[in-house]
Amino acid sequence: MRPLALLLLLASALAQEYRALPGADTGFAPLDRSYALVYSAERPRAVLLFVPGLLGGAGNFVLLAEHLKALDPSLEVWAWDRRANGLEDRRGFLKEDPLAYYQALEEPDLSPLRAWGLEVHLRDLDLAVEEARKRGPVVLLGHSLGASLATLYAWLHGEKLGGLVLLDGSLGVVQVSREAFLEGQDTPFGRLPGLRALLSGEASPVFGGFLTPKDLALAEAEAYLAARRPEEPVPFGPYRATREARALLRVDDHYSLFPVFSVSVGRAWAREGLSLLGLLQGQLVLTVRGPRDGLIRWRDTREATDPRAFLRAFARPETGFSEWYFPYRLLLEIAGHPYALPDLRPRPLPYPVLALGAGRGLIPEARGFRLEEAFPGTPAEVRILPGLTHLDLLTEREGRTAGEVWEYLRRQGF
Numbered sequence: 001m002r003p004l005a006l007l008l009l010l011a012s013a014l015a016q017e018y019r020a021l022p023g024a025d026t027g028f029a030p031l032d033r034s035y036a037l038v039y040s041a042e043r044p045r046a047v048l049l050f051v052p053g054l055l056g057g058a059g060n061f062v063l064l065a066e067h068l069k070a071l072d073p074s075l076e077v078w079a080w081d082r083r084a085n086g087l088e089d090r091r092g093f094l095k096e097d098p099l100a101y102y103q104a105l106e107e108p109d110l111s112p113l114r115a116w117g118l119e120v121h122l123r124d125l126d127l128a129v130e131e132a133r134k135r136g137p138v139v140l141l142g143h144s145l146g147a148s149l150a151t152l153y154a155w156l157h158g159e160k161l162g163g164l165v166l167l168d169g170s171l172g173v174v175q176v177s178r179e180a181f182l183e184g185q186d187t188p189f190g191r192l193p194g195l196r197a198l199l200s201g202e203a204s205p206v207f208g209g210f211l212t213p214k215d216l217a218l219a220e221a222e223a224y225l226a227a228r229r230p231e232e233p234v235p236f237g238p239y240r241a242t243r244e245a246r247a248l249l250r251v252d253d254h255y256s257l258f259p260v261f262s263v264s265v266g267r268a269w270a271r272e273g274l275s276l277l278g279l280l281q282g283q284l285v286l287t288v289r290g291p292r293d294g295l296i297r298w299r300d301t302r303e304a305t306d307p308r309a310f311l312r313a314f315a316r317p318e319t320g321f322s323e324w325y326f327p328y329r330l331l332l333e334i335a336g337h338p339y340a341l342p343d344l345r346p347r348p349l350p351y352p353v354l355a356l357g358a359g360r361g362l363i364p365e366a367r368g369f370r371l372e373e374a375f376p377g378t379p380a381e382v383r384i385l386p387g388l389t390h391l392d393l394l395t396e397r398e399g400r401t402a403g404e405v406w407e408y409l410r411r412q413g414f
Contacts, residue, residue, distance in 0.1 A: 001285055001310060015039060015040045015041075016037060016038065016039055016040075017037075017038045017040065018035060018036070018037050018038070018058075018316075018318045018319055019035065019038055020034075020035055021033055021034045021035060021036055021037050021124075021127060021128050021131050023083050023123075023124045023127060024119075024120045024123035024124050024127070024129070026112065026115045026116070026120055027115075028112045028115075030086070031044065031083060031086045031087070031112055032083070033083060033086065034080065034081060034082055034083050034085075034124045034125075034127070034128055035058070035080070035081035035083075035085050035086075035319065036049075036058065036078040036079060036080050036081065036128065037058040037059075037061075037062075037065075037078070037079040037318075037319050038076070038077070038078050038079075039065045039066075039068075039069055039076065039077040039078075039079075040076055041073060041074050041075060041294055042074075043074065043077040043136075044074060044075065044076035044135050044136040045074045045075065045136060045139045045414050046075055046076070046136055046137050046138075046139055046163075046328040046409060047075075047076045047077075047078060047132040047133075047135050047137070047139070048068065048075060048076070048077045048078065048138075048139050048141055048342075048405070048413040049078045049080060049128065049129065049132050049135045049138055049139070049140050049295060049348040050064075050065075050077070050078065050079045050080060050124065050141045050142075050143065050146075051080050051140065051141065051142040051143065051146035051147075051149055051150050052079075052080065052081075052082075052143060052144075052146050052323070053142075053144025053145040053146045053147070053169060054141045054144060054145040054207070054326065054331065055166065055207070055211065055322050055323055055326050056143065056144065056145075056321070056322060056323060057081055057085065057320045057321055057322050057323050058079035058080060058081045058085075058148065058312075058319045058320075059313050059314060059316060059319055059320050059321035059322075060079070060143065060321060060391075060394050061077070061079040061143075061394060062079070062312075062313040062316070062372070063293060063309055063310070063313055063394065063395045064394050064395070064401055064402055065077040065079060066274065066401035067399040067403075068085050068322065068402045068406065069406065070399075070402075070405060071399070071402055071403070071406045074123070075133070075406075075409075076132075076135055076136065078128070078132055079319075080125075080128060080209065081214050081319055081323070082121060082124065082323060082330075082332055083116065083120075083124055083325065084113065084116070084323055084324070084325040084326060084327060085106045085319065086322070087110075087324070087325045088217075088324050088325070089105065089106075089108070090317055090318060090319075090320070092105075092217075092221060093220075093221070093224055093317035094317055098221035098224055098225065099218065099221045099222060099225065100219070102214065102217040102221050103218070103378070105213070105217050107213070108325070110204070110205050110206055110325065111205070113205035113206060113325065113327040113328070113329065114198060114199060114201075114300065114329065115329075116205075116327040116329070116330060117329040117332075117333045117340065118152070118329075118330060118331055118333035118334060118337060118340050118341060119333075119340070119341065121149065121330055122149070122152060122153055122341075125149065126151050126153070126156075126160075129153075129157070129160055129161070130160075130306065132347050133160065137162035137414065138160070138161055138162060139162050139163035139164070139165065139409065139414075140153065140154065140161050140163070140164050140165070141164075141165040141166075141167060141405070142165075142166055142167065142169060143167040143168065143169060143393070143394060144167070144168060144169040144362065144390065145169060145331070145334060146167075146169060146335050147166040147167060147168070147169025147170060147171070148169060148170065148173070150164060150166065151164075151170070151171040151374055152165070152171065152334070152337060152341075152344060154347075154349060154375070155344050155345060155346060155347055155374075156344060158347060158349045158350070159350070160306065160413070161349075161351070162231075162351065162412065163351050163352075163353075163354070163408065163409070163412055163414075164349065164351070164353045164354070165353075165355075165356065165405060165408065166352045166354070166355045166356070166369060167356050167360045167393055167394070167401070168356065168357055168361040168362050168363050168390050168393050169362065170355075170363060170368060170369045170370055170371075170374070171334075171337070171362070171370075171374055172370060172373075172374075173362065173363075174331075174334070174335045175335055175336075176280055176332070176335045176336045178336070178339050180192075180194060180336075181194060181195060181332065181335070181336035181339045181340075182194045182195050182196055182231045182339075183196060183197075184197055184203075190372075192332075193328075194332070195329070195332060195333075196230035198328060198329055198332070199295075203328070204328065205327060205328055205329065206325050206326065206327070206328060207326040207327070207328040207331050207359045208335065212326055212363055213324040216322040216323075216324045217324055219250065219322070220320045220321060220322060222243070222246065222247045222250075223247045223311050223314035223321070224314045224315060225243055225247075226242075226243040226244045226246070226248075226311050226314075227308070227311040227312050227314055227315045230242060230243055230244035230298075230308065230311070230317070231243070231244065233295055234246055236249070236288075236296060239270075239288070239290050239291055239296055240291075240295050240296065241268075241291075241295055241296035241297070241298070242295055242297050244297075244298045244307065244308070244311065245268055245269075245270075245295075245296045245297050245298040246296075247311060247343060248265050248266065248268075248298050248307055248310075248311075249268055249288060249296075249330050251265070252264070252266065252267075252268060253389055254285075254286045255268070255275075255285065255286050255287065255288070256285070257275070257283065257285055259283070259285075259360070259389065260360065260361060260389060260390050261387060261389070261390050261391065262364065262391065263304070263305045263310060263391045263392055263395055264303035264304040264305055264387075264388075264389060264390055264392055265300075265303060265304075265305045265306070265307040265310055266298055266299050266300045266301045266303060266307050267298075267299055267301050268296055268297070268298060268299075269291070269292060269293075269296065269297040269298065269299050269401075270288045270289070270290060270291045270292060270296040270297075271288070271290050271291070272286045272287065272289060273286070273287055273288075273289045274286065274287065275287040278387075304388050304389070304392040304395075304396040304397065304398075305391075305395040305396055305397060308395040309395070309397065310395050312325060315397065315401050334346060342402045346373060346374050346375065346376055347375065347376075348375055348376055348377040348378045349375050349378045351378075351412060352378065352379040352380060352381055352408075352411075352412070353371055353373060353375055353378055353379075353380045353381070353402070354380075354382075354383075354408040355369040355381070355382045355383070356382075356383050356384075356385060356393065356401060356404055356405075357369070357382070357383070357384040357385070358384070358385055358388040358389055358390055358392060358393045359384055359385060359386035359387050359388055360387065360388060360389045360390075360392075361388060361390040361392075361393060362390055363384075364383040364384060365384065368385060369382060383404055385400050385401065385404070388400075392407045
């Protein structure tokens with residue numbers, strides 16, 4: 001129990017609390033709620049409510065929240081978890097071997113997810129905003145797909161907010177036709193079902209893509225253990241590696257087949273070669289061929305994100321870095337929002353919008369945010385932070401993202 005006691009002590013020191021919030025009524029009372037990891041302030045001058053992206057959870061914002069609180073303790077930060085977090089069995093993180101626990105992860109009843117589309121999540125978000133407004137004026141900040149959700153919320157209830165920040169995400173990055181929305185479409189990654197197949201039960205209600213819920217749970221468990229026992233030797237294919245190296249090899253941009261969605265956290269201390277799978281995709285991706293001397297270890301090469309700080313973001317049993325059971329309906333209806341909620345329209349806002357892009361992320365150029373289309377006549381500030389990947393924007397060690405957000409708040413008079 002010692003690691004858990006230390007974790008609780010750390011949470012107390014940083015004034016963190018994981019809260020359940022009211023949610024839309026969908027007929028599944030135990031699941032009709034969302035959640036927030038709250039970094040409280042005694043008398044907050046503003047509440048920053050972060051909305052995670054596709055497969056993202058409240059843990060995405062842990063390092064950014066710490067930077068913001070260090071800049072200004074009077075800010076209160078809420079890192080939001082959507083309602084699907086209530087389906088996650090997180091008891092494994094209180095056990096000696098979380099990996100063994102999640103190897104046998106049983107699937108919960110997923111039928112409620114078929115009702116969890118855009119309308120339900122916008123209602124959940126509105127209820128979260130209302131709770132946050134009891135503490136102070138609310139600034140909504142959405143990352144990736146969360147930026148799309150935050151944009152749609154601002155169209156619906158922009159007057160309830162004191163500001164809006166979009167982090168490497170924009171409504172319209174993913175779009176579908178009406179036919180594809182209803183009937184599905186073929187893509188290079190396989191067939192994506194439409195709303196009819198989803199509601200009839202022919203399609204899974206969970207977005208699987210290239211990561212299943214079990215994959216996400218195991219990845220969190222691996223990072224969770226690496227944060228506690230970084231130097232412990234573990235098997236890694238035909239070699240042995242430290243827990244830290246094994247966990248980070250899966251997410252670092254040098255070794256990932258999807259570098260945009262990876263983090264820049266260093267390099268393995270080992271012989272390297274080119275990944276054949278990467279070359280087949282037209283990418284120069286490195287792979288580890290074996291150790292130079294003993295274990296494969298990890299070295300911090302002072303890239304954007306501090307590797308051990310990144311792993312520490314996983315060290316919370318109650319909430320994680322990912323959303324294991326992401327409702328496919330939410331993704332589909334955000335992409336097809338003109339068909340899901342046809343009454344929602346672009347509108348001007350009574351405050352400027354800040355958009356932050358990542359130089360190696362989804363939106364590396366200012367025009368990619370298309371702010372004039374989303375918020376006609378609204379003043380906009382766009383900053384592109386060079387050298388960062390999509391996730392580095394949230395986890396980078398220098399606090400550039402936090403600094404830009406803090407300056408935006410100062411200019412708005414918070």
